[in-house]
Amino acid sequence: MISAPKINSSFAGPRALFDQSYIPPQILYRKNEEKALFSILKDSYIDGFCLNILYQGIQGIGKKVIINKVIRDLSLLNPELLNIRKAYIDCRDKNLEEIIISLLTEIGFHQNINFNFKSIINSNISDLWNIFKLTCKKADHNLLFVFNNIEHLKPEFIKKFLQYGKETNISLVSTGNQVLKSSTLDVLSEFDIKKKLNYFSYNELHDIIKQRISLTFKHEVDKELIEFITDLIFEHHVPVPGKGIEILRDLYPFLSKQVELNHLEIFEILQSQFETLQISDEFSMLSYISEAELLTIIYLDNLSNYFLKKSNFYITIKELKELYYVSCESINFEKSEEEFKHLITTLRNLGIINASRKNLIKNFRYFNENILNYNFYFMVINPQNLKHIVDAIFNKH
Numbered sequence: 074m075i076s077a078p079k080i081n082s083s084f085a086g087p088r089a090l091f092d093q094s095y096i097p098p099q100i101l102y103r104k105n106e107e108k109a110l111f112s113i114l115k116d117s118y119i120d121g122f123c124l125n126i127l128y129q130g131i132q133g134i135g136k137k138v139i140i141n142k143v144i145r146d147l148s149l150l151n152p153e154l155l156n157i158r159k160a161y162i163d164c165r166d167k168n169l170e171e172i173i174i175s176l177l178t179e180i181g182f183h184q185n186i187n188f189n190f191k192s193i194i195n196s197n198i199s200d201l202w203n204i205f206k207l208t209c210k211k212a213d214h215n216l217l218f219v220f221n222n223i224e225h226l227k228p229e230f231i232k233k234f235l236q237y238g239k240e241t242n243i244s245l246v247s248t249g250n251q252v253l254k255s256s257t258l259d260v261l262s263e264f265d266i267k268k269k270l271n272y273f274s275y276n277e278l279h280d281i282i283k284q285r286i287s288l289t290f291k292h293e294v295d296k297e298l299i300e301f302i303t304d305l306i307f308e309h310h311v312p313v314p315g316k317g318i319e320i321l322r323d324l325y326p327f328l329s330k331q332v333e334l335n336h337l338e339i340f341e342i343l344q345s346q347f348e349t350l351q352i353s354d355e356f357s358m359l360s361y362i363s364e365a366e367l368l369t370i371i372y373l374d375n376l377s378n379y380f381l382k383k384s385n386f387y388i389t390i391k392e393l394k395e396l397y398y399v400s401c402e403s404i405n406f407e408k409s410e411e412e413f414k415h416l417i418t419t420l421r422n423l424g425i426i427n428a429s430r431k432n433l434i435k436n437f438r439y440f441n442e443n444i445l446n447y448n449f450y451f452m453v454i455n456p457q458n459l460k461h462i463v464d465a466i467f468n469k470h
Contacts, residue, residue, distance in 0.1 A: 083098045097284060098288075114143060123242045124244045126247065126268075130248075144157070144246075164224075167225070173202065177193065180216070218245045222250070228260045232263055282314065283299050285321060305347065308427055310347065335384055362463065376393075376420075380452055387449040389448060418444060
């Protein structure tokens with residue numbers, strides 16, 4: 074899995090995985106979004122007008138990293154001209170009082186104001202709001218508020234901050250889950266710019282995970298493992314980099330020490346990341362397979378043995394067909410191309426195997442009935458679990 078060390082001038086170490094505010098040297102496949110946000114924010118500060126901007130997208134899709142990089146680049150561009158001071162607030166699990174106090178803390182830090190927080194904490198919401206407004210007015214720099222997970226804030230409070238920003242020329246950049254609460258939808262018209270981030274393709278997500286690995290580890294990591302992680306994310310989650318980073322955090326203790334793990338050990342680690350990989354009803358699968366035709370049971374036995382003996386994550390369509398031929402010959406069953414296609418499609422529908430999106434003969438987004446369109450397949454369930462089920466069925470007979 075691991076080979077010789079490599080030279081990487083952008084190496085960041087574990088910070089590239091575990092630092093929530095880490096910004097990679099290049100944000101892959103988001104150049105247009107990055108350039109657009111940089112341009113509009115720069116113009117707004119130079120020309121003296123404020124903006125309310127909303128970035129929407131499912132958690133882990135990369136909203137915060139774009140915003141953080143743009144704000145950092147703006148701060149480095151011309152600090153004297155732009156004179157920006159930013160305040161980052163995570164709205165998750167915070168009420169209005171906590172958000173205001175967090176803003177006061179951030180602004181006070183930049184203004185060298187020492188608040189009597191014991192007194193402030195005991196203030197009512199009206200007094201807190203007045204203290205906040207007074208503090209903003211006394212600021213001797215341009216303020217920029219970044220509200221993350223804004224869907225957790227009540228719509229009336231969102232409007233309050235947006236309207237106050239317009240009155241005092243304070244820009245507000247927000248991130249929100251793509252599926253906003255219905256009560257929040259009527260607030261959307263209050264934003265000057267709304268941007269939804271699209272999902273990544275297989276190749277794009279693969280490149281992003283590969284980049285983060287390169288930034289974290291000085292040694293090479295097995296390319297099949299990167300492909301397998303990408304396939305599992307497409308199979309069991311949604312194609313966002315955040316999920317890949319979560320997986321790499323779990324694998325970090327082993328990859329950082331260059332511990333040689335076989336694919337079954339890695340599969341055990343990955344199971345905890347996907348609920349659908351944790352077979353909660355093995356009895357139902359046992360019941361289904363026990364009622365299947367003998368050829369199917371023998372084929373599943375050969376398939377599980379293949380993955381238990383091999384030290385790889387994938388099986389080719391050619392190898393799948395060879396296992397089918399071997400299974401047919403063991404019970405003198407007549408080989409059939411259509412029967413083979415039906416068998417693989419059935420196993421895919423059962424959630425036992427699935428087609429990899431890497432190296433497709435054709436660029437299919439979803440599983441196509443013609444299984445020959447896919448070069449590689451991988452096990453969706455742990456092959457060791459499948460082996461136990463098949464053995465239990467054989468022991469009945």
